Amino acid sequence: MSVRDDILTAIRQSLGAPAKPPGAISAESTALAAESAQSRPELPHADLVEAFAARLTSVKVVGASVDRIARIEDAPAAVARYCKTHGLGLALALQPDPALAALDWNGFELHAAISGDEAIAVAKARWAIAETGTFVFHSGPASPVLLSYLPMHHLCIIEADRILGHLEDYAIAEAGAAPPRNVNFITGASGTSDIEGRLVRGAHGPAFLHGIIVDPGLSEPKSS
């Protein structure tokens, strides 16, 4: 017998009970998943955009700030605002997403390939989650994983209608879809508490995370 079969046999023998039919296992599993609705944390606002923005700027999320714009076309201006506030130049790695490439980046110095000591990366997230203040990225031809991990400043653009309530809502939204190589849930800047339990930002990944929410409900751009 192979090691695999040995382990499977050892599991069944040690449990001392016959295997259940797959249908029964699946029914139990579905019931357990459904139960999580009863215990998940409450959101601070009924409005998902408000809830997400509040969460992102709360002490619960490390090193994050937020800006809101009415249209995706306003994104370059929002990025420029951020760079100015932080005394940064306008050279950045831009996610090779068609929606971002179509914007007017006049005045910026853009590159698609990210370098080992990249200062700024700008990317559009696939989803956001209000419960935890999380941006969700799927790896793919238009979304390299390293954009989220190598830069010092990580700027994430999210459209208001892509903001979900709870973690489970992500599972529902993507149910049945073929998974990408990486699904990255990103909640704040990189941090470590490995030295005496004290939190320090920028351990290996970004030290700053800036969310830019594209909210058509907004008439005037405002910063917080």
Next chain:
Amino acid sequence: MPAALDDAPAASFKQRVAAALANPDLKIAIDRTTRTARQKREAAVADWPGFAPARDLGRRIKDHVIENLDHYLVEFERNAAASGAKVHYAATASEACDIVIDICRKTKGHTVTRSKSMLGEEIGLPHALDDAGLNRVETDLAEHIVQLAHDRPSHIIWPALHHKREDIAALFREHHHTPPNSDDVGAMVASARRELRPSFLGADIGISGANFLIADSGAVCTVTNEGNAELTTTIPRVHIVTAGIEKLVPGLSHAFVLLRLLVRSATGSDITQYTTFHCGPKQQGDRDGPDEFHIVLVDNGRTRMIREGIKEMLRCLRCGACMNHCVVFNEIGGHAYGGVYPGPMGAAMTPVFDGLKASRDLPSACTLNGRCQEVCPVDIPLPTMLRGWREKSWAQGLEPQVQRRFLGLWAFAASRPSLYRFGTGLAVKALRLLGRGGWISNLPLASGWTRYRDFPKPAARTFWQEFDAQDRKREQ
């Protein structure tokens, strides 16, 4: 960065404990981390009214997986293979290491970056990689410290908990190319970032563990705050996952329930900064990612835990709350336990890994105060398990002769009520002679106790003497 690992401590448990207690710096270092951890966990739990029902649900999800472990293992394997992963099985620690080394050789890897994994520590992977001549680079900050110090992790969440910041600053000044210019924690973290970045970019192989194995997609979930896992698993040509078979969950929604419990119990946050689901190698058109993705599924005693009657141990999420709240761990630290896993969960599991004969002191080094089970996010009955090991140790005749004789004597007396009452009556009288003002400050045969604290002077009469006296009064 060549690193030779020190061998596991050879001294006895009692000697290791004595050494730990004699080290004043260790106590400072432990307290600095575990006090913060306890406070943050308490605040996180208080902030979430759903904690209790979620904990109950988490326990039932894990039990459901354990009862159907073979089903989920096969489902995970099928989906992982469909995503392009190569799935391997290892019954023992050495089999698992051999598989990993074999992959490194076949893919002609030289520099191996590693993201912290307790399973990796459990199977002795750091040692095996060094022995195979590979350039192993630990990328988790704490593991990096442990590697530079040539010692071993002492906590499952904060492996470098036994080092004070002053010692770490000295270590970085000695080893880093551009060392920190102060003992400030921020400067030290920045120095480690500078030092490790070239290793991330130049690695051939990345090795990670798994916090969850998602059966219905074949994805592997890692949970970190530093972002080192993603740099470890995205840049190299090959990504190898080593994971215990108990990490399985049916689907994403189940993982999220456990994730909420895990992170709050470990660090007091609601979620870690980086939670990533790795599914297969680089896909068509992907801009980054490994060409090969291997998953090594490891038993190493897990099916034996089911047989030994401690299958609840397979619920363990490796959050470390039990050790943060353990009065024994907080005095002696992680190294004194001698095993890979310290604290209550370590004391419950080490007899399975190292044999009860070699580790029988661990289940005894427990006050049974029950705090570990209270704070466990999946309600593992740790005190019951530790008592179970004590009973097994007694039944197998592993306890020392002196202890067996005295217990035999006590049992002889305890099963003869009149003899027992006569004996305790005498003992109370003798003890009262030694007492001064309600306390005994020097007790013959128990000087180990009275050296550090006084022993309470017993009441004038034993319970039975008092009971009989009251009985007589009532009859009159």
